[in-house]
Amino acid sequence: MSSPAQQETPAKGGSSPKGTPLPQQSPVKGGSPAVPGSPAHSPKKSPPRSPPSGKANTAQPFVLQNSDDEDYYTKPDFIYGGPFIAVNKPSPFLDTGTPINLPLQGTFKKSFAYYSLKERIPVILTKIIDYLSREASNIKSANGASDEDLRNFMQSVVKLKNDLVTNKDYDPFTVDTENAKKWNMWIDDQENKKYFNNTWMFSECYLYRKLREGCELTKGLQNFDYFEAQKKSAFDNNVELMCIVADKMVTMVNKSEKDKRKADFITLLKICLWANKCDLSLSLGSQVNLIQAAKDATEKLRQSPPPPPPPTKGKGKEPAQQAPLVISHDPFQMILDLKDKLLVDDSAKIADQVVTKSEAMMKAINAVCATSCGREEKTEKEGKEGKEGKEGKEEAPKQIPCPAKMTVPQAVMFDIVCDNTGYELFADLCLAHFLVAQKIVQKVRFHVKDMPWFISDVTEKDFRYVIDACTNSNFSSEASSGATEGDTGEAKIIKADNLRTLGQQWNQYLTDGVFQVMAEEFWTYPHVYRDMKKYDPNLYRKLQYAVAIMFKGDLNYRKLLGDRNWNPTTGFEASLQGFIPAPIIAVRTVKAELISGLPKGKWDQLTAADEKWMQSGDYGVIQFCAKGEALKVSDRPCMDYCKTCFGVTCPEHTDI
Numbered sequence: 001m002s003s004p005a006q007q008e009t010p011a012k013g014g015s016s017p018k019g020t021p022l023p024q025q026s027p028v029k030g031g032s033p034a035v036p037g038s039p040a041h042s043p044k045k046s047p048p049r050s051p052p053s054g055k056a057n058t059a060q061p062f063v064l065q066n067s068d069d070e071d072y073y074t075k076p077d078f079i080y081g082g083p084f085i086a087v088n089k090p091s092p093f094l095d096t097g098t099p100i101n102l103p104l105q106g107t108f109k110k111s112f113a114y115y116s117l118k119e120r121i122p123v124i125l126t127k128i129i130d131y132l133s134r135e136a137s138n139i140k141s142a143n144g145a146s147d148e149d150l151r152n153f154m155q156s157v158v159k160l161k162n163d164l165v166t167n168k169d170y171d172p173f174t175v176d177t178e179n180a181k182k183w184n185m186w187i188d189d190q191e192n193k194k195y196f197n198n199t200w201m202f203s204e205c206y207l208y209r210k211l212r213e214g215c216e217l218t219k220g221l222q223n224f225d226y227f228e229a230q231k232k233s234a235f236d237n238n239v240e241l242m243c244i245v246a247d248k249m250v251t252m253v254n255k256s257e258k259d260k261r262k263a264d265f266i267t268l269l270k271i272c273l274w275a276n277k278c279d280l281s282l283s284l285g286s287q288v289n290l291i292q293a294a295k296d297a298t299e300k301l302r303q304s305p306p307p308p309p310p311p312t313k314g315k316g317k318e319p320a321q322q323a324p325l326v327i328s329h330d331p332f333q334m335i336l337d338l339k340d341k342l343l344v345d346d347s348a349k350i351a352d353q354v355v356t357k358s359e360a361m362m363k364a365i366n367a368v369c370a371t372s373c374g375r376e377e378k379t380e381k382e383g384k385e386g387k388e389g390k391e392g393k394e395e396a397p398k399q400i401p402c403p404a405k406m407t408v409p410q411a412v413m414f415d416i417v418c419d420n421t422g423y424e425l426f427a428d429l430c431l432a433h434f435l436v437a438q439k440i441v442q443k444v445r446f447h448v449k450d451m452p453w454f455i456s457d458v459t460e461k462d463f464r465y466v467i468d469a470c471t472n473s474n475f476s477s478e479a480s481s482g483a484t485e486g487d488t489g490e491a492k493i494i495k496a497d498n499l500r501t502l503g504q505q506w507n508q509y510l511t512d513g514v515f516q517v518m519a520e521e522f523w524t525y526p527h528v529y530r531d532m533k534k535y536d537p538n539l540y541r542k543l544q545y546a547v548a549i550m551f552k553g554d555l556n557y558r559k560l561l562g563d564r565n566w567n568p569t570t571g572f573e574a575s576l577q578g579f580i581p582a583p584i585i586a587v588r589t590v591k592a593e594l595i596s597g598l599p600k601g602k603w604d605q606l607t608a609a610d611e612k613w614m615q616s617g618d619y620g621v622i623q624f625c626a627k628g629e630a631l632k633v634s635d636r637p638c639m640d641y642c643k644t645c646f647g648v649t650c651p652e653h654t655d656i
């Protein structure tokens with residue numbers, strides 16, 4: 001076993017475990033970091049960290065099972081034949097939050113990363129084990145799996161949980177796939193191979209990838225999605241919200257004048273934002289029901305109402321309004337209610353600049369088309385002449401230029417890097433539909449996961465499920481209290497008529513290629529986005545063709561920011577560390593301890609009021625980096641270059 005003393009303590013080194021030089025280290029947010037060996041560092045055990053406020057703590061106790069656990073570092077050494085001498089080995093565990101500018105990591109005991117690895121993920125794994133034993137016969141019959149398949153998968157989850165809670169080294173992958181080989185290479189490259197000692201991102205992604213391997217190693221569970229049942233319930237729980245949004249969509253997709261179009265664009269961005277509260281990973285797989293959450297919050301507010309606002313002084317001033325005592329679950333009302341929780345709001349900028357850029361792109365495409373269409377006409381003419389002369393001459397195939405050489409896209413495209421399925425995906429689809437219907441873009445590409453990921457992330461199958469479930473919904477119910485009510489005061493009936501119409505339209509868009517679903521491997525790699533160019537240059541190139549890329553949710557945000565605890569006032573653009581294939585939009589409720597682009601003093605103010613505000617998902621940001629790398633002829637051709645295209649046309653990458 002490698003000596004823990006040899007492991008670099010990140011707070012000391014001033015560089016990330018991957019060796020990336022970091023800016024000068026400043027003090028830890030909420031307290032100065034205790035460095036092992038320093039007087040401030042106490043080897044004493046600190047009281048266990050409580051879970052984020054409002055979340056049920058169903059976690060099991062952290063069982064210390066062998067010398068790989070964190071207490072190992074403070075146990076006395078036994079010297080054979082000599083006296084017992086207590087030697088305090090320098091521990092990589094620090095009793096602090098994540099120091100500024102360091103990666104999020106399980107070694108910082110006051111961080112959400114530590115709490116997640118220690119409490120949250122073991123609970124998620126335990127729930128899978130429970131589900132497998134409870135639903136064994138259904139799972140077997142649905143998948144054509146054997147007892148042995150199920151037993152093997154279950155054992156792999158038990159082992160994974162044990163390895164995690166005892167902070168073992170990562171196990172290499174044994175399944176014989178190219179993807180597993182890559183993972184093994186990346187594991188070899190890690191300086192720290194233990195769950196808590198490496199970056200949170202690597203460990204957490206490894207856990208979800210390893211879960212998948214448990215199924216890949218069986219015969220009958222190859223396509224089994226252990227989170228599917230939870231994802232389906234999540235959809236059902238929020239159909240009422242979808243019906244409310246669908247009803248408003250009717251006016252949003254009609255041709256409208258400029259100002260209304262901009263206002264609707266902004267509204268839909270905000271609907272997309274607050275839909276990101278519906279994430280099953282933060283809730284440890286428990287259903288997130290926004291209607292119930294609104295009812296609970298209303299009840300809480302009624303029990304302890306906020307003090308009335310002080311009277312406003314001065315002539316002609318409006319009297320201050322008492323805050324409403326009802327928290328609505330109507331998604332449109334929610335936007336107003338949560339106004340103060342939206343910490344950075346670039347939505348107006350986004351609405352303006354996406355439209356402007358789309359118009360410019362459309363012009364460029366038309367200009368290219370004018371030239372190539374001219375050529376096509378000629379070809380047609382030549383073809384006719386040819387036909388007259390040579391009978392049966394075949395028509396030339398559509399020429400798709402080499403993506404590495406193309407500097408103008410084939411269509412005006414908006415990309416959405418999806419996060420959660422269910423209501424959140426529904427909201428993303430609404431925004432996409434709006435952009436297409438208003439002719440702002442011609443096509444929307446949805447990037448989804450190629451395996452079950454962070455419980456509720458969208459896979460291709462989930463994508464189809466949501467659209468079909470909308471198309472076939474026959475929801476009809478009295479509006480829950482707090483939702484839109486009729487003018488007459490009568491209870492309003494919420495129906496799925498417009499939801500079904502949306503579902504049908506989305507199916508059509510899929511058939512026509514206006515909506516495209518892409519499940520690239522990269523999204524389930526452990527790499528942060530600044531490294532995309534290195535690990536997947538093809539995907540980077542594809543993204544470059546977008547008019548803008550919207551990254552949804554917290555995990556995408558963590559990857560955008562390199563999973564590093566930036567000084568919160570660092571500019572959003574700087575925190576992207578050069579990853580700007582196209583203009584970047586980040587739409588995220590805050591569920592991890594990192595953020596950039598905050599106004600001065602805001603972080604301190606929020607932390608003084610609630611030190612766990614970054615773990616709750618109650619706050620949000622809509623951020624924009626308008627730049628985007630210029631699309632030049634690539635100095636690094638497509639990785640499939642010349643395989644089938646011979647440098648002329650591209651039959652491979654039709655998704656560009």
Ligand SMILES: O=P(O)(O)OC[C@@]1(O)O[C@H](CO)[C@@H](O)[C@@H]1O
Nearest residue numbers: 279281282553554555556591592
């Ligand atoms: O990406 P999402 O769905 O918004 O959030 C994913 C999430 O719940 O998972 C991570 C921990 O497992 C957290 O960073 C984050 O809160």
